[in-house]
Amino acid sequence: MQNTQLIPLLPDLASFILIVEEGSFTAAAKKLDVTPSALSKLVTRLEKALSIKLFERSTRTLLITRSGQKVYDQAVIMLNAAKQAVELSLSDHSEIQGTLTIAAPEAFLNSVVQPHVLPFLNLYPKVKLQLRVADGEIDLLRDNIDVAFMLTDTPDERLILKELGKTNLVLCASPDYIEQRGMPEHPSELVQHDCLYLAENDHDHIWRFIKGDEVHSVSVTGRYAVNHSQMRLTGVKNGLGIGILHDFVIADALEQGDVVPVLSDWTLRSNYHGFIAMQYAQTRYMPARLRVFIDYVCEHLIQRLA
The missing domain is CATH 3.40.190.10 (Periplasmic binding protein-like II)
Structure with missing residues (x-):
């Protein structure tokens, strides 16, 4: 497509972005101070120019098509570049x-x-x-x-x-907890301990360990689960069990002796490492x-x- 053909489409693409983000012609029309029918005609014009279908329309829903999503992604890049150009000219x-x-x-x-x-x-x-x-x-x-x-x-x-x-995930516990419950020597021993995990989904209580060629998964339990790292660290410090935390979260606590590493010869695997x-x-x-x-x-x- 030549620039002379593309330039008239740019305002329509900007309006198309707003329609997608607002989820309806009516909501987008209010922000643009135009009628919903005007935006509907705009989309029809854009679909004809691009030779693709942008939305699946019904009386109640407006769903973007796969091709429409690709156009949206590229149009957002275009709009962000325009914003940056304006900022440069004004700054x-x-x-x-x-x-x-x-x-x-x-x-x-x-x-x-x-x-x-x-x-x-x-x-x-x-x-x-x-x-x-x-x-x-x-x-x-x-x-x-x-x-x-x-x-x-x-x-x-x-x-x-x-x-x-x-970044790596690290298991740790308070010195008092380890003194009372003992230091686990193998991941399988974690089933005998209270463990603190994220509880964000149904699989967060399953901890996966790797050491060399050995892989081991353990389903842990505990009295306290929270998907906030500082709250989880506070629970570990106060002896509620063995917690899973990022190395940068527990670095100070380790240095100060508030927590001690657990199963440090094993590597923990998850979505957050x-x-x-x-x-x-x-x-x-x-x-x-x-x-x-x-x-x-x-x-x-x-x-x-x-």
Whole structure:
């Protein structure tokens, strides 16, 4: 498609994004101050120009098609690039300002990112940070996120990746608990102990261990399960059992002797281990506030997490 053919479609694609995000013609029409029928005609025009069907429509539902989802994903990239171009044209390049939206898993956000928030904001007083806890799947393009931190072995291939370090899951318990209940020597012995797990899904109580060629799964039980890392750590410190936590969460507690490692010669496997990835969208027009944040993270976190 030539640029002369593409340019008239750009406003329609922007409206299409809003229809998808609002979930109906009526809701999107209110935000655009137009009629729902006008948006319906717009979609029909766009479908004809693209030679694909964007929605499955009925009197009650509006469902995006598989082809429509692909168009939406690319249109969001287009809209974000337009936003960045506008920001560049309006900004004073001598002054770093604006809003950054940062997403990360709760444990990482609280233990690693949060201590650096105030120093960063003090360094750049006209930058605003919006922090989002995101323990599940993160979609930067859909959720309008500038930077996402992920604990994974499978980063999003559509995004730029900076590897900050590795993270492992660690079992730990309080010294008092171990003194009273004993130190397990093999994963199979965990069935005799109280264990603290996430309780996010039906499989969180099944812990999988690897040592060399040996693989072992254990179904654990306990009096206390919580999907908040600091609450789980507090439970471990207070002798409620053996807990599963990230290494960066328990580093200080280990150093201070509040907890001791358990089965440290085994490796725990889960969805939340692997390398610590910082990801952001690829763009030719990166706002200065995003560049300084990325540089700040690389300077202050890579050495700590490596």
